[in-house]
Amino acid sequence: xxxxxxxxxxxxxxxxxxxxxxxxxxxxxxxxxxxxxxxxxxxxxxxxxxxxxxxxxxxxxxxxxxx
Amino acid sequence: xxxxxxxxxxxxxxxxxxxxxxxxxxxxxxxxxxxxxxxxxxxxxxxxxxxxxxxxxxxxxxxxxxxxxxxxxxxxxxxxxxxxxxxxxxxxxxxxxxxxxxxxxxxxxxxxxxxxxxxxxxxxxxxxxxxxxxxxxxxxxxxxxxxxxxxxxxxxxxxxx
Numbered sequence: 001x002x003x004x005x006x007x008x009x010x011x012x013x014x015x016x017x018x019x020x021x022x023x024x025x026x027x028x029x030x031x032x033x034x035x036x037x038x039x040x041x042x043x044x045x046x047x048x049x050x051x052x053x054x055x056x057x058x059x060x061x062x063x064x065x066x067x
Numbered sequence: 068x069x070x071x072x073x074x075x076x077x078x079x080x081x082x083x084x085x086x087x088x089x090x091x092x093x094x095x096x097x098x099x100x101x102x103x104x105x106x107x108x109x110x111x112x113x114x115x116x117x118x119x120x121x122x123x124x125x126x127x128x129x130x131x132x133x134x135x136x137x138x139x140x141x142x143x144x145x146x147x148x149x150x151x152x153x154x155x156x157x158x159x160x161x162x163x164x165x166x167x168x169x170x171x172x173x174x175x176x177x178x179x180x181x182x183x184x185x186x187x188x189x190x191x192x193x194x195x196x197x198x199x200x201x202x203x204x205x206x207x208x209x210x211x212x213x214x215x216x217x218x219x220x221x222x223x224x225x226x227x228x
Contacts, residue, residue: 024074028074028075029076029155029156029157030074030076030077030155030157031077031080032080032157032223033076033155033156033157033158036157036225037157042156042157042160044156045156048156
């Protein structure tokens with residue numbers, strides 16, 4: 001678990017009734033990338049973070065927060 | 068039957084999975100080949116039998132994995148194949164982690180031989196002169212393959228939770 005960064009991707013994804021695979025296909029990454037970002041095991045690059053935020057039409061700072 | 072389109076990331080995932088299993092099997096085969104002269108097959112027939120079965124099984128699995136890697140590698144981009152990189156970020160991270168472990172494994176494997184002239188304790192445990200250059204190279208390559216495969220497979224398995 002990343003001790004500095006937390007994200008709300010899981011809750012936003014569930015709220016939008018999307019599977020990890022659907023989000024992964026939309027962003028252009030593998031399902032494992034989404035899975036590890038959600039659990040905080042992997043910190044994504046700015047590009048992927050911006051793509052996810054753009055997909056959900058949300059500002060980046062509402063998805064990713066510093067602890 | 069409808070053909071499901073597989074994304075580039077999923078193809079890369081298939082490739083790295085088979086590639087990691089292949090690296091593990093190759094590593095075990097190389098390690099066993101280098102350690103063969105040190106095993107006492109004369110006194111124990113059971114050891115010879117178990118070792119033979121294990122080596123045969125690994126060899127068959129190696130051929131199967133080789134076929135899998137060859138079929139999946141054609142589906143990933145040539146540039147990525149030759150530069151040993153992945154477009155998917157997490158897979159690229161795992162690949163680099165494997166290379167990092169592999170690099171450190173070489174240092175740890177070779178250090179007893181490097182320092183065998185300095186300490187008599189090490190030279191008695193690891194007699195550098197008793198192992199041939201070929202056997203040492205085989206051992207190092209084997210350990211490198213295993214140390215590449217383990218963090219990759221662990222990372223792939225862990226992300227399924």
